[in-house]
Amino acid sequence: MSVSKTPFTPGAQVAGWTVSLPPTPPEERRRIAFVVHKFPPESVGGTEIYTWGLARELAHAGHDVHIFYPTPNLLPGDERIQREGVYLWRVPLPDSRTHEDPVRQYWHTFRDTAFERAFSHFLAAVQPEIVHFQHVQGVSARLIDLAEGYTRIVTLHDYWYFCANSQLIRPDRTPCNGPSTGCMNCVDCATERADLNWMRALRPLVAVPFVYRNRYLRHVAEEVDLFIAPSSFLRDQYVRHDFPAERIAVLENGLDDRKLVQQATIPLPEPPARPHFGFLGSLAWQKGVHVLVEAFNRLGNNASLTIYGSEQTFPDYVAQLKRLARHPNIRFAGLLQPQQVGAALRQIDCLVVPSLWYENSPLVIQEAFGVGTPVVASRLGALTEKVEEGYTGRLFTAGDVGALAAVLGEIAAAPGCLREMSRMIRPAPVMAEHAARLLEIYAHIHENAFK
Known part of the structure; x- marks a missing residue:
């Protein structure tokens, strides 16, 4: 088996739920x-x-x-x-x-x-x-x-082995291309995040630990x-x-299917009269939840939105989200325990992943597909590998409130598309x-x- 040139490709989805490895001799x-x-x-x-x-x-x-x-x-x-x-x-x-x-x-x-x-x-x-x-x-x-x-x-x-904050995103909420020569942009990023902007006057000196870190991690990578x-x-x-x-x-x-509601077959849902959108994940700005809230505010009364996530990790951001949420059909439902994820994903008609950073392989998308729930996601990073436009979900320009509102509005106006997209989903291994x-x-x- 060669691993040097060809990426590993998972095989076909194993049918049913709670499939286990056979006992090993x-x-x-x-x-x-x-x-x-x-x-x-x-x-x-x-x-x-x-x-x-x-x-x-x-x-x-x-x-x-x-x-x-x-x-x-x-x-x-x-x-x-x-x-x-x-x-x-x-x-x-x-x-x-x-x-x-x-x-x-x-x-x-x-x-x-x-x-x-x-x-x-x-x-x-x-x-x-x-x-x-x-x-x-x-x-x-x-x-x-x-x-x-x-x-x-x-x-x-994630990107931690060459990006100190691991997410390739700047404090101004735009994607980053990685360390510049001498890591000067890393200094700007770190000092702004830590509210130490006065240190920028010492950029060449402050950059030394970043350069050292990246060189050290590159050395470590050679041994893998x-x-x-x-x-x-x-x-x-x-x-x-x-x-x-x-x-x-x-x-x-x-996909750890034990987390999901165990069911031998997934019946295709009937088209909802009023689609129920959902967000599951960290309530952090790089996840773009504010983009989702502002976009949903522009919809009529023919849809609802439930937001699941801890309100304690970033309380200031959550408070901002609640101030932004003017639509009467937006509900904040708190943190889900792992065993509750499957049921929550079945209760919504469409998952929204409005991330502003280059997501790698979001577990929540695999979980949504595991129960047959379509996904609307940012057209950014690996999200375009996970979601097929018009087949398993919809894509929109990351951070664009109007673009997301348009996609959600189209689904709300013709919710039958959700059943068709659900039909096209092939769950992760x-x-x-x-x-x-x-x-x-x-x-x-x-x-x-x-x-």
Whole structure:
């Protein structure tokens, strides 16, 4: 199996729900270590949820699976626990992080000696065959170096290895093309975000840590056996920033169908009299929720909108959204627990993903397609790979309130189109299929790395 030239392509969708990997014969079982920067239940972002779903799938098939991650408020004796057959190795996140000066905070986004020591002990204790890094932001990029002698795989969930804020978006809410020469634009971005604009007078000096960081992460990348990108757009961005094309494969994330309402077949919905739109995700400005609210304000009374997301993470932004929401059919419904996602997606007729940044492979789109719900999304980044215009959803110019209002208005005026788009949806590979493909990759890379 070659991984150097051709991106991995997931196979056909496995029919039905809650498909599991078959038990693995003892002689084929692997010891696999995952490293991730956050983890449920303390954090329920896409990377964390994907990592947990994958680890659980592999453990259920008989593999020896361990996850190394930091966590706040860790009690003595809880450093190593077992959950659903997966061993969780938890490292306390220092309380002092929130009180550090900006320079030290920045340094700790990619280097931390405490986590490095803990990881060395972890490797010595576990002795994994495969170390699969999901994210090391806020942990330490040196963990990849420390795993020398093991098969090292990195999944790219965003742009962090060449963009310090990981999202390639400027404070003025426009997409960024990446670091400029000398990282001067990174200085402008960071100082504005931190409200330290006076530091721009010292730009050449302030740029030094950014240049060092990017060079260090590039050095770390040279040691990785294989990068996995969940979208072609993400892979292309890394190649454009001089990461090795021959070591970046494309493999779409698997869908953890246990989160969804389990049903052997998905009946096509009847066209709604009044379409119900929905947003599920972080209520953060880069997600473009304000664009959605302003666009929906322009609609008549023939549609409704429910917004799901935590109101505590960015309370000022949520307050702004509620001030903007003048339409009587807009409802803020709060944070969903993972097990509630499937039901929520079934209750809406169309998901809206109005992101302003280059999304990589939003989990929520896979989940929507998993229950047959069409998607309206920004024409930006990998979203154009996930949503086919007129077939599985609609696309609009990112940040354009009028364009989004026009699309939503067209759907509200002719809601029968939702049934036709639902008919065209082909769900993403379920986690069992994704895990099986990863096991093939693990075997290929491991066998070739140690010949």
